[in-house]
Amino acid sequence: MHLTLIAGARPNFMKIAPIIHAINEANNNGENIQYRLVHTGQHYDHRMSETFFEELRIPNPDVNLNCGGGTQAEQTAAIMVAFEKDLLANPTDLLVVVGDVNSTMACSIVAKKLNTKVAHIEAGIRSFDLSMPEEINRMVTDALADYFFTTSLWAGENLEKSGVPPNKIFFVGNVMIDTLLKNRGNFKRPSFFSELELKKGAYFVLTLHRPANVDLVENFKSLMQEIIDNANNQPIIFPMHPRTAKLFDELGIKAPNLKIVDPMGYLEFNYLVENSKAVITDSGGITEETTVMGIPCITLRDNTERPETVKIGTNELIGTNPDAIAPTILKLDKGDWKKGGIPELWDGNAARRIVDRLINVIR
Incomplete structure (x- = not known):
């Protein structure tokens, strides 16, 4: 199985890191999952991109598309043009996108036009506010994706209401929390x-x-x-x-x-x-x-x-x-703040669940 993983902006790196670690763990247990890491360059400040590869122990990307800067439309278009060339040169079994940044949407559009399946990690979250660019990115990505990995049951309900078949929705937990718990001692x-x-x-x-x-x-x-x-x-x-x-x-x-x-x-x-x-x-x-x-x-x-x-x-x-x-x-x-609790499946094991599901759906 071959995957292409997309990272572009600061939040993506925290979400991609545990996926890579879970892939490596699966391979150590006898699986054969190859992956290619594509950095779109959406965040181009060193402190907001390369630093995360170093700190989170992610390998250097196979390519950096260097699509930083510009307006929303200019950046989205630049990513699409650059990623189309990259995907044509490097076909994959499945594109894995995370979150809701411009890279997430742009690469999903390109993949689907090239008949490549898409898995969206952190699918189904909604603010219901179309003034947010991220909300548009989420909606478009979820309209195109083939597999949906959610952080909450609420996100799954949003997907079902929009017509996504329940057997394509996988409640796995939160990969951001995987990264947090793994690195908390550091x-x-x-x-x-x-x-x-x-x-x-x-x-x-x-x-x-x-x-x-x-x-x-x-x-x-x-x-x-x-x-x-x-x-x-x-x-x-x-x-x-x-x-x-x-x-x-x-x-x-x-x-x-x-x-x-x-x-x-x-x-x-x-x-x-x-x-x-x-x-x-x-x-x-x-x-x-x-x-x-x-x-x-x-x-x-x-x-x-x-x-x-x-x-x-x-x-x-x-x-x-x-x-x-x-x-x-x-x-x-006054000390009146609520104590709060931890949502279901925010336990540090979301990435393992995702990789297990990917192995099953791709086979």
Whole structure:
């Protein structure tokens, strides 16, 4: 059996890593699974791509398509053109895509036009918000895929409602959590941790990058000011996404407790999260990791494609209105935050289940 695995952006690498490890484990047990790793180059900053191959012990990709930058359409088109040439030169039994980035959708379209079957890992999650580029990527990928691997029963229900046959849907758990649990003992203390005199449970981690929060200067500024004003002088560590950094300078915000740091590797970032008081974010993946680590998570979004992190986990969805920040942090300070639990099958074995299924469906 031959697989082609697609990785393009930061979240992909955490999802692909356990698949590769599970393939290697299966081969050690007598299987014969060959794979080709294609890096689309969607994230081209070293700290947001190559670093992850090093830290997560993923082999260097067989090819880097170098399709970073550009608008949504330009990037998607560049990936399609480059990947079509690559797939024609290197046919495969099955294309495996993960998540919901442009690479996921673009490579799925190319594969199906070349009569190649597609397996989608993290299929069926939905925000039901078409203003999110990721939602469009999810919908298109799931409309084309042949096999669907889900992180929750809820995601499977979404697929069935859209007409996917139940025998094509496999509830396997969350590969992001496979990576988290495998690497938890190797988290690295960032060099600035001592320099900034950070103490466990006494600082916030902030990540913002979604257009609804950062593209409108006044809204971005109001969000930042509310977070700063209500942090009670506790440090706010803000690893700044390259996209956000371009916009931040326009705000003119300076505060002694706001600490801007460069984008971080996986091991350092999760050390920072695990030792924080809480995370304030608009990311989806981080809400999964904080749920498993038991860290309070405040999500500045009006919807989420990961409702289990709210219903079961430590995440609270508070919307994008800056006025919601003060009462939410007050709730945290009073010790009223929910303890949370861990969703079903988020146990570190999702990738093994996926590889077992792939062996069965491809044979």
